[in-house]
Amino acid sequence: MKADTALAVSGVRVSFPDGRHERVVLDRLDLEIAAGELVVVSGQSGAGKSTLLAVAGLLRRPDSGEVTIAGISARGLSQRQRTALRRDHIAFVYQSANLLPSLTAIEQLELVGHIHRERSTEARRRALALLDEIDMADRADQLPSQLSGGERQRVGIARALMATPSVLIADEPTASLDPARAEVVTNLLAAAATKHAIATLVVAHDTIALDRANRHLILDAGRLREVGS
Amino acid sequence: MFLALRDLRRGARRFMLLGVVIALVAVLSTVLSGLATGLVTDGISGLRALPFEHLAFQRGADATFSRSTLRPAALEKFEALSGVEATEVGSSFVNAASMDGGPSLDLALFGLSADSFLVERPEARAALADTPGLVLASELRDEGVEVGDRYSLGGSNLVLPVVGFTFAGTYGHAPIAFTSLATWQQIQFGSGADGRYSAIALRGGSNDALDAAASATETDVLTKEAAFGGSPGYTAETTTMSLIRGFLLVISALVIGAFFTVLTVQRTRQIGLLKAMGASNGYVLRDGIGQMAILVSAATLGGVAIGCALVLAVGRTKAPVELNVASVATVALSLIVAGVGGSLVAFRRVTQIEPAIALGVEP
Ligand SMILES: Nc1ncnc2c1ncn2[C@@H]1O[C@H](COP(=O)(O)OP(=O)(O)OP(=O)(O)O)[C@@H](O)[C@H]1O
Numbered sequence: 226m227k228a229d230t231a232l233a234v235s236g237v238r239v240s241f242p243d244g245r246h247e248r249v250v251l252d253r254l255d256l257e258i259a260a261g262e263l264v265v266v267s268g269q270s271g272a273g274k275s276t277l278l279a280v281a282g283l284l285r286r287p288d289s290g291e292v293t294i295a296g297i298s299a300r301g302l303s304q305r306q307r308t309a310l311r312r313d314h315i316a317f318v319y320q321s322a323n324l325l326p327s328l329t330a331i332e333q334l335e336l337v338g339h340i341h342r343e344r345s346t347e348a349r350r351r352a353l354a355l356l357d358e359i360d361m362a363d364r365a366d367q368l369p370s371q372l373s374g375g376e377r378q379r380v381g382i383a384r385a386l387m388a389t390p391s392v393l394i395a396d397e398p399t400a401s402l403d404p405a406r407a408e409v410v411t412n413l414l415a416a417a418a419t420k421h422a423i424a425t426l427v428v429a430h431d432t433i434a435l436d437r438a439n440r441h442l443i444l445d446a447g448r449l450r451e452v453g454s
Numbered sequence: 455m456f457l458a459l460r461d462l463r464r465g466a467r468r469f470m471l472l473g474v475v476i477a478l479v480a481v482l483s484t485v486l487s488g489l490a491t492g493l494v495t496d497g498i499s500g501l502r503a504l505p506f507e508h509l510a511f512q513r514g515a516d517a518t519f520s521r522s523t524l525r526p527a528a529l530e531k532f533e534a535l536s537g538v539e540a541t542e543v544g545s546s547f548v549n550a551a552s553m554d555g556g557p558s559l560d561l562a563l564f565g566l567s568a569d570s571f572l573v574e575r576p577e578a579r580a581a582l583a584d585t586p587g588l589v590l591a592s593e594l595r596d597e598g599v600e601v602g603d604r605y606s607l608g609g610s611n612l613v614l615p616v617v618g619f620t621f622a623g624t625y626g627h628a629p630i631a632f633t634s635l636a637t638w639q640q641i642q643f644g645s646g647a648d649g650r651y652s653a654i655a656l657r658g659g660s661n662d663a664l665d666a667a668a669s670a671t672e673t674d675v676l677t678k679e680a681a682f683g684g685s686p687g688y689t690a691e692t693t694t695m696s697l698i699r700g701f702l703l704v705i706s707a708l709v710i711g712a713f714f715t716v717l718t719v720q721r722t723r724q725i726g727l728l729k730a731m732g733a734s735n736g737y738v739l740r741d742g743i744g745q746m747a748i749l750v751s752a753a754t755l756g757g758v759a760i761g762c763a764l765v766l767a768v769g770r771t772k773a774p775v776e777l778n779v780a781s782v783a784t785v786a787l788s789l790i791v792a793g794v795g796g797s798l799v800a801f802r803r804v805t806q807i808e809p810a811i812a813l814g815v816e817p
C-alpha cells in the first residue's frame with residue numbers, strides 16, 4: 226500500500242445466493258485510491274458496481290477480503306466502530322440527491338455537523354462556505370422541493386464535503402441530469418477531489434467523467450480492469 | 455433532535471391527525487379524572503370529614519353501615535383500651551318528607567351522641583343535646599331548606615325540625631344529616647332499640663390493641679380509606695373509572711405505536727441515509743422517539759387544558775366533577791409515558807435498517 230493511499234480494497238469477494246448455486250459478483254477484487262485521486266468505474270448493468278461502492282463505503286461487509294480507510298482496517302470492527310469510521314472518513318453522493326425533504330439546503334449540511342457533534346456556529350459557518358463553493362449560497366434557505374435536479378445534486382456534493390471525508394463515493398451522480406448540468410456536477414467532484422485531497426470513487430459512464438478521471442476502471446466478471454493509462 | 459424539530463415544523467400537516475387524536479384522548483382522560491374525583495367526593499366526603507381514624511363494623515358487614523349492628527358491650531371493650539377514643543355511630547339512608555309542602559330529601563343520616571369526639575364544635579354539641587332535630591349539610595340550605603322546616607322521616611312516625619346546618623358533605627351520593635344517637639335509634643328501631651347502633655368510630659390506639667379488641671368483640675376494624683369501600687357504588691365507580699382510564703392509556707400507546715411504525719417504514723430510506731452518514735442507532739432513535747415525545751407532550755398538554763376547562767365549566771352545574779391537580783398531572787404524565795412507550799415498538803425496526811439501502815442496494 227502506498228503512503229498516500231486513502232482507500233484500499235484487497236481480495237474482496239461478494240456473492241449472492243442464486244437458486245441452488247451462488248453468484249459471485251466481486252471476485253478477489255483489488256483497488257487502491259490515493260488522496261486527491263479521482264477514479265471512475267464503469268461496467269455493464271448488474272456487473273456489481275453499486276455492490277463495490279457499498280463494500281468500499283463500509284455499507285456492507287464482504288464475504289472475505291479487507292477494506293482499509295485512511296490507514297484503518299475495517300476488518301474485525303464492530304458495527305458501531307464501522308459506523309464511526311464511516312462518519313469520520315467516508316461520504317456519499319447518490320444518483321438522486323437523496324436530500325431530506327424537511328431540511329433547507331444549508332440545514333442538509335448542518336445536519337452533518339450535528340451528527341459529527343460539531344459546534345452549531347462552526348457548522349453553519351462551514352456550511353455557508355461550502356454552499357458558496359458550489360455557487361448555491363443564495364439558495365441556502367430553499368427546501369429540496371424548491372430546487373432543480375442539478376441544484377439538488379450540487380447540494381448533495383456540498384453535503385458530502387461537509388463531512389471532510391478522506392474518501393468520497395458517488396454512484397452515478399449525473400445519471401439523471403442533462404449533459405450541461407452533468408458537466409457542472411462532474412467538474413465539482415473533480416475540483417473537490419483535488420482541493421480537499423479526497424480519494425474519490427465514482428461510478429459513471431459519460432465521457433465528461435472519463436475525461437476528468439485520473440484513472441478509468443471497468444468492472445467485469447468480478448474484477449477491475451484498467452482502461453488506457 | 456436537529457432533524458425531528460424541523461420535520462415537525464415543516465411537516466406539521468402530517469402530524470396533525472395524530473396530534474388531534476392524542477389531544478382528544480387527553481381531553482377524555484382529564485374529564486374522566488374530574489368525574490372520578492367528583493364521584494369520590496360525592497360518595498364519601500361526609501364520612502371523610504369526620505375526625506376518626508378507624509371504624510369497627512359487625513364482622514362480615516363489609517364496611518356497610520346498613521349491614522352492621524353492634525351492641526353496647528362492644529363499645530365498652532374499645533373504650534377500655536388505653537389511648538383510644540371510641541364512640542357509637544348510627545347510620546342509615548332515610549327519606550325525609552317535608553311537612554311544609556317543600557321537596558322531600560334523601561339523606562345519609564348519622565346518629566351521634568352529643569359528647570362524642572366526632573362532634574367538635576360547641577354549637578353542634580348543643581344542637582344534638584337539645585330537643586330532637588336534624589342538622590343538615592349546608593348545601594341543602596342553598597336549595598331553600600330553612601331552620602324550622604319540619605320533616606317526617608320515612609319508616610317511622612317521627613317528625614323532626616331542622617335545627618341547623620353543618621359542613622357540606624355527602625355519603626353514598628346523598629347529603630349528610632346529623633341527629634342525636636337516641637333519635638336515630640328511635641327512627642331505626644322504634645322503642646326496642648336496646649342501645650343498638652351501626653359501628654364504632656375510633657381514634658388513637660395501636661393496630662395490635664385494636665385487632666385484639668376486634669376479635670374479642672367479633673368486629674372488623676377498618677381504616678378510614680377502607681371504610682369508604684362500603685359507600686354505595688364507591689368501589690364500582692372507582693374501579694370503572696380506573697378501568698376506562700387504563701384503556702385510554704393502552705389505546706393511546708397503541709395508536710402512537712402504530713403511527714410511529716408506519717412513519718418508520720415510510721422513512722426507511724431516510725434512516726438508511728442517516729446511518730450511511732455515520733449516525734448511530736442511538737442518534738436515529740433519539741431523533742424519532744424524541745419527535746414522538748414532543749408531539750405527544752404538546753398534544754397531551756393541549757388536551758388536558760381543554761379538559762380542565764370543560765370540567766370547570768361543567769362543575770358550575772350540580773354535576774359531580776372536581777379538578778384535582780395531582781390526578782390531572784398523573785393523567786398528563788401517564789399519557790406521555792404511554793405514548794413514548796408505544797413508540798418503542800418500532801425500536802427494532804429502526805435498528806435493523808441497513809445503511810446500504812441509501813445506495814439503493816439491498817444488503
Ligand atoms: N441483496 C441481493 N441479493 C441478491 N442479489 C443481489 C443483491 N444485491 C445485488 N444483487 C445482484 O448483484 C449483482 C450486482 O448488483 P449491483 O447493484 O452491484 O449492480 P450494478 O453494477 O450497480 O448495476 P446497475 O448499473 O444496474 O446499477 C446484480 O446481478 C444483482 O442482481
Ligand SMILES: [Mg+2]
Nearest residue numbers: 274275276396
Ligand atoms: Mg448500481
